[in-house]
């Protein structure tokens with residue numbers, strides 16, 4: 001079985017993990033038109049090459065980032081999400097509930 | 099005793115010639131350039147020539163004809179989808195398949211034996227009811243069947259009520275069929291070539307020159323060609339080729355694996371499928387059991403096979419047919435499938451004016467080879483997609499107007 005080096009749990013079988021797709025910048029919801037929002041929701045780079053993706057170790061519900069080559073099926077690097085997301089990001093109007 | 103065959107074997111003259119002419123040099127310009135020499139590209143070429151008299155056409159294929167998903171799929175042909183729009187579209191394809199060997203003068207080993215889909219939960223039974231009613235409305239042969247009828251249709255299924263996932267009911271689709279996948283592509287190619295369509299194998303498209311919103315030229319490893327219209331039908335490489343035209347697609351590419359066992363005597367006539375168990379099984383005309391399942395768990399552009407998938411496919415197949423346990427596997431393989439969020443294709447107009455899309459065929463596009471070719475040819479000839487393709491336009495994602503076929507597609511193909 002293919003092994004995923006998890007930053008929290010060490011090397012584990014890849015069947016314990018779920019991939020959630022490329023790390024993408026989320027646009028500011030309140031300042032984004034419908035078309036750009038649809039673009040963010042549906043469109044995908046679908047890169048043939050090295051990608052940076054969200055992965056989750058399901059049994060521990062631990063989310064992290066992996067760099068992976070989608071052509072050679074090699075996992076190049078994994079690290080905690082905190083390495084990329086260093087600051088909390090608040091969206092305007094976030095607390096205006098219904 | 100087949101004396102004719104013996105004489106033919108010992109004779110010096112073999113009347114069968116090659117099906118396709120040798121690869122020519124490029125002409126400076128074509129009316130239509132087709133990227134991708136799978137079933138879809140070749141069928142488009144054939145119908146352009148036959149229905150619309152457009153014969154100044156070339157098909158560019160980076161490998162060999164049908165070497166992509168066309169030659170890798172498990173050849174399930176059916177129209178038992180869930181939205182009326184899809185059922186109407188896939189029914190047109192099944193209807194075309196019915197006459198295809200005759201139309202092409204090429205034996206595609208078409209065999210309409212019906213498809214039985216199994217329900218192991220009440221939720222699945224509810225969607226089966228809906229699919230049955232929609233199917234009847236559109237005019238396909240489809241009905242719900244109970245456990246007794248299932249026993250009649252496939253006597254060798256394990257109907258144990260204490261199984262881990264007991265079989266509760268079924269969806270019986272008499273129009274379900276199978277055929278020889280690569281023969282479909284070869285038949286279209288041979289007839290298209292007779293009309294004058296050029297087949298360029300080992301010709302990879304490496305770039306698209308876009309000028310003022312149109313494709314001005316297509317770059318290949320053998321030089322540039324110009325085309326009045328350009329269409330892509332490249333399955334797993336859809337995003338990569340579309341990106342050459344500056345187009346982004348809502349597609350993610352995943353491997354899909356399948357396998358066959360050694361051949362045995364015929365015992366399984368219909369195609370059997372269970373999305374609850376993520377597997378489907380049919381017996382080929384050679385007697386092999388063809389076994390397929392769901393896509394791989396993460397995106398990849400590699401056609402490697404995995405032990406995990408082999409294990410899960412075997413385990414689930416044995417839940418349906420425990421007596422197969424001693425069969426040996428002969429081959430396992432994969433194709434790269436271009437998955438859309440709603441399990442429906444993307445066909446028709448693109449943001450580039452003379453560039454047309456036949457993409458997003460994922461794990462279910464073999465059955466649509468005839469209708470896609472016919473309707474994409476019409477689209478190009480009229481420079482407008484016909485109404486039957488409207489539900490599959492790229493723009494549906496802008497308006498969240500999806501054609502959701504996930505439940506009727508996953509693990510059924």
Ligand SMILES: Cc1cc2nc3c(=O)[nH]c(=O)nc-3n(C[C@H](O)[C@H](O)[C@H](O)COP(=O)(O)OP(=O)(O)OC[C@H]3O[C@@H](n4cnc5c(N)ncnc54)[C@H](O)[C@@H]3O)c2cc1C
Nearest residue numbers: 134136137138160166167168171172174303433463464465
């Ligand atoms: C294991 C498996 C099982 C399946 N089972 C079923 C099934 O039971 N029923 C069903 O309906 N569907 C099934 N499918 C899906 C079906 O195979 C595909 O949707 C369908 O064959 C797509 O046909 P196509 O002609 O568009 O693509 P392909 O046959 O893949 O042809 C595309 C061609 O484009 C070429 N190409 C790519 N990039 C370039 C380039 N840059 N330049 C030139 N050429 C290029 C490729 O080499 C390829 O030959 C299955 C798929 C797989 C992998």
